[in-house]
Amino acid sequence: MSSPCSLEHHAVIKFQTKRQKSPKEIHTQFIQVYGESSPTYDVIKYWSKQFRLGRDSIEDEERSSRPKTARDDEVIKKVYELVLQNRRVRLFQIAVEMQNSYGSVFNTMHEDLGVSKVSARWVPRLLTIEQKQTRTVFCSENLQLAGSEKNFFSRVVTGDETWLHFYDPETK
Numbered sequence: 001m002s003s004p005c006s007l008e009h010h011a012v013i014k015f016q017t018k019r020q021k022s023p024k025e026i027h028t029q030f031i032q033v034y035g036e037s038s039p040t041y042d043v044i045k046y047w048s049k050q051f052r053l054g055r056d057s058i059e060d061e062e063r064s065s066r067p068k069t070a071r072d073d074e075v076i077k078k079v080y081e082l083v084l085q086n087r088r089v090r091l092f093q094i095a096v097e098m099q100n101s102y103g104s105v106f107n108t109m110h111e112d113l114g115v116s117k118v119s120a121r122w123v124p125r126l127l128t129i130e131q132k133q134t135r136t137v138f139c140s141e142n143l144q145l146a147g148s149e150k151n152f153f154s155r156v157v158t159g160d161e162t163w164l165h166f167y168d169p170e171t172k
Contacts, residue, residue: 005047009103010058012040013044017051071104076112079105087121 016026017160023045030038075098082094095105109115114126127135146152 005043007058009039009043013047014051014058039070045099069172071108072110075100075104076108079108080113083109083115 012030013026016029021029023041026048027038027041027044030044058140076131078098079094090103091105091109094109095098095102098105142156
């Protein structure tokens with residue numbers, strides 16, 4: 001079982017090729033030194049040829065990857081708008097409406113938008129920019145009231161829970 005060719009292997013192949021060794025000789029030496037973790041003969045032959053043709057770098061060249069059309073900024077914005085319209089929307093419904101794959105929508109929701117499903121609703125894991133701005137406005141207003149009214153802080157109710165119970169006909 002051979003392993004993928006590493007930079008160390010590339011350097012050895014380059015060195016041996018500069019010493020005028022044939023790919024067969026290089027492969028035999030690799031088997032003696034590295035055993036089963038040596039690259040295959042075809043890999044050694046390919047890299048040896050590259051170095052004989054004048055290649056200097058032992059690094060692999062940059063490969064093109066699939067374009068991220070399924071998760072570009074426009075798609076992320078559209079998915080976000082759909083979730084804001086209906087927090088109970090299901091992933092397959094978004095996938096059908098967006099004409100996108102279920103997996104791409106799943107990755108968009110979890111990785112790009114940072115939301116997760118809680119009690120059949122999509123809930124952000126972190127505060128959004130709008131939520132942060134709203135909290136800043138409320139805090140500024142409270143600070144202004146605190147400076148102008150006596151006993152302001154005695155009327156403030158605080159808690160460490162963020163859940164507020166109210167009537168919502170959509171809930172279970």
